[in-house]
Amino acid sequence: MSKLNLPTKQERHTRFGSIQPAAGTKPTSKELMTDLQNKPHDYLFALDAVGICEVKYPVNIPSSTSPTMQVSMAAFKMTTSLGRHSKGINMSRIMEQLEAYRQENWVMNLPTLANFTQELAARMQQTSAEIEVWFPWFYERISPALKKTGLQHSEAFIKISYEKDCPIKAEIGIKAAITTLCPCSKEISEYSAHNQRGIVTITAVPYDPINVNEDWKAMLLEAAESNASSMLYPVLKRPDEKKVTETAYENPRFVEDMVRLVAADLYEMESIQAFTVECRNEESIHLHDAIAKITFSKE
Template sequence: MSHQLPDVQATAPDVRIGLGQVGVTGVEKLVKVAREDSRPYVLMAEFAVTVDLPSERKGLDMSRNMEAIDEVLEAAVSDPVYRVEEMVGDTAERLLEKHDYTSTATVSMEAEFAVKDRTPATDRPTQSTIDILASATATDGEPTREEIGARVDGMTVCPCSQGMMEETAREKLADLGVDERSVTEFLQEVPQAGHSQRGHATLTVETAGDPDVDILDLADVARDSMSARIYNLAKRPDEDAMTYRAHANARFVEDCVRAMAEQVVEECDHLPDDAVVTMRQSNDESIHQHNAHAERIATMAELRDELNRP
């Protein structure tokens, strides 16, 4: 005689408190992304999947979570998927359907992606890596919100330390008898030293439905928000070009976030006012043991209003 196994997860917990996010993280899947005029590319992606858990339920049925993930991601590998944010949105909606006791499901994805590049001085082909970020939240009775973006690396130079070096150079050149006009012209043409950092910029856009933005466009905005781009391959002329550009465009961590905001408003003017833009910049300091961080999360309406103020 067979006995049905007890559904322990469905029993009441000892402490009846609801939980906002319960699920699984670190789920790795191959995802095939189709392109209209080119060969598809395959991502090794890592997923996190969560739902809310009511206070009267002890636990989540993990097998149902994994079933929903497998169903959608296996379909993504075999069928054309043109937008990863749509894929995670579908996963979130299916997850919500499979759990009658939940009201919200969230799916997030990260994957490393190599983009073709060319070195700044020698114009040699090379590659750069970016992290593709996608997430979606499905909520009962509301449109599914989808988010897409990228995390990239770059280089920044501290304007404060550079300013002090410029003053030192100005005084030394004056001591050597160089006239003030020549000193000013020299300092305008030759940026002075400043301590540099490896910068990490994150830029994402979230809307109700299709954000209608290109991941690579967002990656370009994020890379250009820092003092200079960096490259995996760099001959000596390229190293010189990167160093010069970075020091000619010294930026604080705060400047990078503001540059992202300005570029997003210019490049993504089709986005609705209620689109939410997340901009983060973290710099690995070279002369300190701490790091620098700045961020802003705002709607497009808020950014448009602030940038248009006199």
């Protein structure tokens, strides 16, 4: 094969359309640049929230179960309020703050996120701020018969809202997969019963978000899984599969049953003020899914 006689990289770029930078007339120093965001005027309306979302960043997740400290990736949404006479916020400051916390090896817990949100409002010179973060949380799961260990995960959620001169507000949540076996199918069939994967989503409001002593992730996961027909497992050998199948058969659940049973557990948790529970079954003998939902407040 003959050797190609290529032009230089700069010549190649020119051939494919690149041009030299134009001689600019506007200032390149930050101090001399026009700051549109901070130009005061009557901009008609104040804004409830403005900021950035879908920010992926590494985080440290504490856990009461092994692995007790894990590095994961979280998705962030971070916003502040904006007054009527301010044109915009300086969004780069949000990322500057996020990076500063990362360099300090911050941990995804409620007190740290509360500090972050309050600091964000002050940094942006606004009266309120809010942060939402979603992340996968991993935990060891041991198979029921042969005790084989593997890692399972659920999606966790935290939302912190700060408003000047008001208490910090928080929502915590988890989305966990379970098995549900149809009670109706079990009742009417000579043998067997259809089952499916259920997705339980719990959102809870703690009374005191700064002083939730329990590992709330494990607490909410327990409420979802302990009321299911069966838990899911990462590693199952034949004796384990037999045990899981029989356990599901012994504990049939409609979606209606699931949300009521999970709600009862959440009601008994002294640290929880209000909650929403949703269960969605990915039906195995229907094209559609089944869904049920309940919202309750103790106040």
